[in-house]
Amino acid sequence: MKGADLLPIGELAHRAGLAPSALRYYESAGLIASTRTGGGQRRYERAVLRRLAFVRAAQNVGLSLEEIRSALSTLPAQRSPTRADWARLSRSWQARLDEQIAGLTQLRDGLTSCIGCGCLSLKRCALSNPNDAMAAVGPGARFLPSVLRRTSGRQA
Amino acid sequence: MKGADLLPIGELAHRAGLAPSALRYYESAGLIASTRTGGGQRRYERAVLRRLAFVRAAQNVGLSLEEIRSALSTLPAQRSPTRADWARLSRSWQARLDEQIAGLTQLRDGLTSCIGCGCLSLKRCALSNPNDAMAAVGPGARFLPSVLRRTSGRQA
DNA sequence: ATGCAAGTTAAAGTCAGGTTCATGTCAAGG
DNA sequence: CCTTGACATGAACCTGACTTTAACTTGCAT
Numbered sequence: 582m583k584g585a586d587l588l589p590i591g592e593l594a595h596r597a598g599l600a601p602s603a604l605r606y607y608e609s610a611g612l613i614a615s616t617r618t619g620g621g622q623r624r625y626e627r628a629v630l631r632r633l634a635f636v637r638a639a640q641n642v643g644l645s646l647e648e649i650r651s652a653l654s655t656l657p658a659q660r661s662p663t664r665a666d667w668a669r670l671s672r673s674w675q676a677r678l679d680e681q682i683a684g685l686t687q688l689r690d691g692l693t694s695c696i697g698c699g700c701l702s703l704k705r706c707a708l709s710n711p712n713d714a715m716a717a718v719g720p721g722a723r724f725l726p727s728v729l730r731r732t733s734g735r736q737a
Numbered sequence: 738m739k740g741a742d743l744l745p746i747g748e749l750a751h752r753a754g755l756a757p758s759a760l761r762y763y764e765s766a767g768l769i770a771s772t773r774t775g776g777g778q779r780r781y782e783r784a785v786l787r788r789l790a791f792v793r794a795a796q797n798v799g800l801s802l803e804e805i806r807s808a809l810s811t812l813p814a815q816r817s818p819t820r821a822d823w824a825r826l827s828r829s830w831q832a833r834l835d836e837q838i839a840g841l842t843q844l845r846d847g848l849t850s851c852i853g854c855g856c857l858s859l860k861r862c863a864l865s866n867p868n869d870a871m872a873a874v875g876p877g878a879r880f881l882p883s884v885l886r887r888t889s890g891r892q893a
Numbered sequence: 894a895t896g897c898a899a900g901t902t903a904a905a906g907t908c909a910g911g912t913t914c915a916t917g918t919c920a921a922g923g
Numbered sequence: 924c925c926t927t928g929a930c931a932t933g934a935a936c937c938t939g940a941c942t943t944t945a946a947c948t949t950g951c952a953t
Contacts, residue, residue, distance in 0.1 A: 758911070
């Protein structure tokens with residue numbers, strides 16, 4: 582039996598569908614950890630792949646890397662995380678997604694009624710002044726994608 | 738009857754709920770236009786308020802300023818835009834919002850089924866690998882808010 | 894033992910959508 | 924006339940999530 586079959590950064594990057602630079606960045610941000618070879622090169626455990634999957638999923642839900650770091654820090658340090666651990670972390674996303682969907686739906690419905698009038702009043706229009714959640718962030722609150730925009734996605 | 742009752746930048750900013758710096762920025766980005774006084778100060782027509790309302794609404798739907806600029810450029814140059822003009826522009830947002838809601842809903846439903854398993858497989862999990870639309874943008878495609886994040890909204 | 898792909902670092906660049914600053918000008922009331 | 928607040932400009936700065944570059948080192952196959 583060999584040691585732990587550790588992955589060099591390029592291989593991990595390939596398997597995770599990320600650029601090596603992203604992995605170094607994640608490491609600098611405290612999202613993942615690595616051991617080093619005698620010569621100083623990074624070697625990753627397989628478990629990091631699952632962590633990266635979590636990171637990606639969390640990003641899709643709209644969390645910042647800092648929020649993700651914080652969530653990951655609640656995992657048990659000793660034993661390796663179980664399914665239940667991961668499930669606990671992702672459970673809280675549900676409500677967040679529900680909120681987001683509700684906000685979008687409200688915007689869409691406001692749009693439907695606005696199409697008829699073409700008003701776009703700064704004060705009254707549901708489109709330019711969506712819901713209270715938005716208003717709380719202040720006027721000019723923009724929200725939403727960044728992907729799903731025409732801005733051409735960058736590839737790892 | 739006086740001339741055209743033009744607004745200086747501070748007043749327009751106040752009425753639109755934006756910072757003067759944002760208005761200068763928008764002007765530099767080709768979203769709005771101004772005339773100048775003899776001394777070089779900006780004076781805005783009232784119609785600019787409606788344009789700004791459109792900009793804000795479009796941002797809420799997730800469009801970039803460049804996309805908004807492009808949309809605004811399809812307005813008639815001669816006559817001032819009618820309700821129908823504005824309605825035409827906003828009609829296309831409907832589909833966009835529908836897509837976004839669908840994507841989010843899919844993500845949420847994937848989450849619901851994933852909570853049970855805690856799998857987070859990079860290849861198979863609906864959470865880390867949502868829908869095809871996402872896949873088209875490439876692995877690691879993140880999407881969503883930016884507002885609704887803890888990042889503390891900045892105020893005009 | 895050697896050649897070269899793959900790895901290392903720090904620092905700088907990127908993009909969006911602005912804000913802040915320094916320095917100088919305009920406009921209007923008293 | 925003079926002061927004062929609003930305005931102008933260009934440049935620098937900001938956040939987030941990375942990528943790119945430059946200069947150098949490792950590790951593995953031949």
